[in-house]
Amino acid sequence: KTAEAVNQALRLLLAEYHILSITADNGSEFCRLAEVFPEEHIYYAHPYSSWERGSNENHNRLIRRWLPKGTKKTTPKEVAFIENWINNYPKKCLDYKSPSEFLLGG
Template identity: 50%
Template sequence: EFSCHERIQDSLGIPMYFADPYSSWQRGSNENANGLLREFFPKGTNFGMINKTELDHALSRINNRSRKCLDWKTAYEVFSEEVLRLI
């Protein structure tokens, strides 16, 4: 997914950061998202066997869950507020 990161970095003039291998503490948001997904799909789940309806249901529940880090708003509410500011 980052195979062209040098081109993006050069064209935007911004540094890119990659976490060190086996350093989950450097990827806090990613690890949190993995934990939320594990509530619906246990470790070892074959996602090739999960249908779109099951995945959509899990993502809807996750995105509509209020979170302390978002001042007890849902990710959807925060995203919607940001979009409305752009209009």
């Protein structure tokens, strides 16, 4: 993970979606976000304050249902299954729509 790789991925997302804000941790890969996103809409969580990125922690919990900590290897097929499951899992913050439904306007 590099700052340039993150910014490149962010440019692709910004071209497709209307993103209002970004909340990042303090990893070096996020140090150049202001190059591609308005700085006043970038929020950095405090170190060791995972609750400041609650939706990220919830997302990690969903992944851990399928891949417990310590899992050594996964296949592309397993990753695709988990990705599909998460993208079709209803979420309270989306008015009980799945991310897929929300993004596709369903």
